[in-house]
Amino acid sequence: MDIATIIGLVLGCIVIVGTIILGGAPQMFFDAPSIVVVIIGAISATFTAFPLANILGLPKVVMKTIFAKPTSVDAILSQLVNFAEVARRDGILALENHVEDIKDPLLIQGIQMAVDGTDPELIEAIMEADLENMIGRHETSKAILDGFGKYAPAFGMIGTLIGLVTMLGDMSDPSGIGAGMAVALLTTLYGAIVANVVFCPLADKLALRSNEEILAKTIVIKGVISIQSGDNPRVVEQKLKTFLPPSARGSGEDELAQAA
Amino acid sequence: MDIATIIGLVLGCIVIVGTIILGGAPQMFFDAPSIVVVIIGAISATFTAFPLANILGLPKVVMKTIFAKPTSVDAILSQLVNFAEVARRDGILALENHVEDIKDPLLIQGIQMAVDGTDPELIEAIMEADLENMIGRHETSKAILDGFGKYAPAFGMIGTLIGLVTMLGDMSDPSGIGAGMAVALLTTLYGAIVANVVFCPLADKLALRSNEEILAKTIVIKGVISIQSGDNPRVVEQKLKTFLPPSARGSGEDELAQAA
Amino acid sequence: MDIATIIGLVLGCIVIVGTIILGGAPQMFFDAPSIVVVIIGAISATFTAFPLANILGLPKVVMKTIFAKPTSVDAILSQLVNFAEVARRDGILALENHVEDIKDPLLIQGIQMAVDGTDPELIEAIMEADLENMIGRHETSKAILDGFGKYAPAFGMIGTLIGLVTMLGDMSDPSGIGAGMAVALLTTLYGAIVANVVFCPLADKLALRSNEEILAKTIVIKGVISIQSGDNPRVVEQKLKTFLPPSARGSGEDELAQAA
């Protein structure tokens, strides 16, 4: 679970709500039609702009971005090294018995293909295609979040313009001008809050989480290819460790040097 | 038919019209000259900026973006595998009888050239040129939609400035100031609506639909080349399936492994 | 002559002038000093930003963008195929007699060098350098038009700020405030009109026209190289036709297939 995202979202709401309450007139800041203009307006633009499947899949992607455990690259790496040892010792077919221990679907697929004796180039092409596909899905999800972050303020401005025109059209009661303008400004406020508290930051976070998953999947692909080509488990480890940050590589340097 | 686009456009209009009606003075929001400034102004800038042929072709492209059935990549793939089997069994010339079953013009052209014994490199060059050409057309169409999304708000601002100058020039009747300003703001409102409800989201959708068509046409080109080079139908299928998302590849993995 | 550009520019002016006249006070919208601030201001920034030679050459480039006949790629292609036939039949030296029929200076230069027996790599390098040069010139011209489209509104804003400060400094006569502000807004209006009716759209059109010329010149270069290397006229035609859109290739497909 990504605690930072939740802290950020909660803190953002507290700051906004707190400021409104401190202002002394919180009841002025809730206006159902204004909320509808901004939220439904942004949703309508998003429907026009993106494919239905991607929009419907967005909540799942967002939930995963917020709540999913970060992929443990270390665990993947040690599993791959472990598999390399099994393949070295008992032959690649012996990996079939370990497939059920794997959780990562891409690794299952890769090991299965390696066990089945699929051509290495084809394995790499298929696994790379899966990776490309995931990248494409994440990019569309990020584009939808960015779209919300762009269209919510736009519909906020549209709502404010509608409110201003209505207000300006009837200035018979000067005492109502202030209140009318306050209501007109609410949609701009909602749009700015929705964009800057939720959607724009979430889009950034999604992009960074996507990079982590790309790294993990790249390690899986390189690992499966290395295992299938019968590499020494030490060599597999060396090759894959170059993808890790120095801190995560830990005391592995000595082992690397000894193995080489 | 892309139901999301239609839902989005209808929902956007309902939200805007609903908000205006709720405001209690819908008659204030219709002003023919203001509509003319924004729409004809944006059209004039688009004419200056883009070639006539592309502008005249835009409605067709937009209609296709909204209403066209998404290309079935699966159907294309199975037809190509089917053709590969025919070519393997009866020779490539036997494909001539199947040309009339094909709907995709690029596939017709490719199979026709393969049957005629055209040089493979030339086939690929010609088909790639067609693909490049389609990409260019789509990019220009997207640029025109983006142009509308940029120039409509710009002419909205020009209209508002003209309205403000007119209003400020005659402030003898203070009671008319509010109404004058309301009318002046209408063009800005129209520009924002036209851009954010229709053109900017449509430009995004067009780009995504274009990517789907590029994928389909890439599969056709790779397929024709693979068929002409006499590839085993299984190999053709394997090669082309790497272009599909994992979900679409379904249970094909087993077949792939067996064939390899 | 690019009729769309002229329609766009005329339509844009009609819309703006029509809206101003409909407002009922057209005399308010003409203010010589305001025009000077925006136009001369934008020109001054352009002089500071770009080389003198490119600025002085801009009117010619713009006139060419608006009035020049679109390059007929078909005509170039058939001329090149024709030359390939002559070179095949009578030897490359026979082309010398046809040089005077050519209008395109790049083609004259290329054929001349081929007739003189210049080294093919040098021919290609020189012709490519000419193409690069034209691309550079067009890019600078587009940058100047974009510069006008950016600096005209900037000087419009500067003019409005100067007007506002002047007006705010002397509010002894409240009845003059409206008029003062109207005049102040004029420069912003002029800047927006100049940018959105003329310069920004023209910059887009220039970029698209440049792409057409690049295509035509690329065909000429490939054609001259192909002719010099003694290619069969059919092969020359095939190679060059891959640069054309499918519609322009017409019934050529059959010929291509027969020749291959």
Place this chain on the structure above:
Amino acid sequence: MDIATIIGLVLGCIVIVGTIILGGAPQMFFDAPSIVVVIIGAISATFTAFPLANILGLPKVVMKTIFAKPTSVDAILSQLVNFAEVARRDGILALENHVEDIKDPLLIQGIQMAVDGTDPELIEAIMEADLENMIGRHETSKAILDGFGKYAPAFGMIGTLIGLVTMLGDMSDPSGIGAGMAVALLTTLYGAIVANVVFCPLADKLALRSNEEILAKTIVIKGVISIQSGDNPRVVEQKLKTFLPPSARGSGEDELAQAA
């Protein structure tokens, strides 16, 4: 210590505070709740947008950007040339005794691997991976600073909108309108100051410092590889000096020419 950064930050604060004091009412410019909205709001968006580890590491990165001594590329170069001489004279194992003199962790790691006889390609891969990693960390740090520079003004606008709505909702006391609006504008002012005095410029500086470190680390990597491959110390020097600016290369040209 980067004196320019400190001069810039101090000068920026002096200018802002001086202008406020000159205005004659400095007490008006301090409003705790407004500061909270902008600062905590920007922090909340940053938490939502970036990983916790990177945010917590930001102060250290910023301190390093401001106070760290610039890396002396000259010192690194002469140390590498020195090591090359030792390796030439006494064999590469002799470098082990010099490892403790090294301060740069990347150089320690590289020399250690070279001494241990690690495969050159693996050394390069591991060192390049470290470099990539540092680049990634710096890019995320810059993105966080840019994020502050974007979200601080956004929450400034949100604060101003909340203040305006509150003020407009209660206009019973016209004399309070001015003061209410002044307070409302404070968050926009804070957002602009925070972004333009601190975060946007710091993000630029961080990017430039990162480029310097990349250069230094690239020289280290090339140097270690060159030393391990047994290059003549003169050749090592020549190769590495091409990374230096001409001024820093000093009178080295003569030596270069003599050695070649």
Place this chain on the structure above:
Amino acid sequence: MDIATIIGLVLGCIVIVGTIILGGAPQMFFDAPSIVVVIIGAISATFTAFPLANILGLPKVVMKTIFAKPTSVDAILSQLVNFAEVARRDGILALENHVEDIKDPLLIQGIQMAVDGTDPELIEAIMEADLENMIGRHETSKAILDGFGKYAPAFGMIGTLIGLVTMLGDMSDPSGIGAGMAVALLTTLYGAIVANVVFCPLADKLALRSNEEILAKTIVIKGVISIQSGDNPRVVEQKLKTFLPPSARGSGEDELAQAA
């Protein structure tokens, strides 16, 4: 001397000053504290954002951009062809006597290295590194000018906000409101003038001048390498002329063809 830059800067100042004088109250437009906020504010942000050395070197770069004679590519080319003839006739060592005639430091360095018999690859690497270095310096200079063009308006806005808050806090004397607001707007005006008359256009000009210098230095590098490899002077000329625009190549085409 680049006359266009000076015309642009002078014309820009005349337009601004003229408009202010025409407004009838020029004394209102000079306010020392406002000038300080914008200029010193922008300088402070620039110090925070860029290295001290580059900022201190900026005036020299700007002077060179405005006043330096454009590099004569023709002169460089004929000097290189001349050197190629000397090297051909009297051997490369004979060039040593001509080094003192050279003004371009890069050419001096290159010829010196060629005379000293430095390895051609090393010569190219060192000269390319010098070129890269110059490009880097110019890019940083352009970034600083762009920074001024961005931070001057930002501090203009900060100054205006400070002025507005001060004014709104004391509305006891309504007659002072106009004057207070006029002064508040001055910083925004200064920021817009500084950015649009001076820094943004100068940044563009610097980029274009940099491109010219890159072209000249590229010709020098190619020329030195070509001379060292003992190329025929005609071939040197041919190779280098492909870098020139067609107009500058003049009647050279005939010579080229004869030599080939």
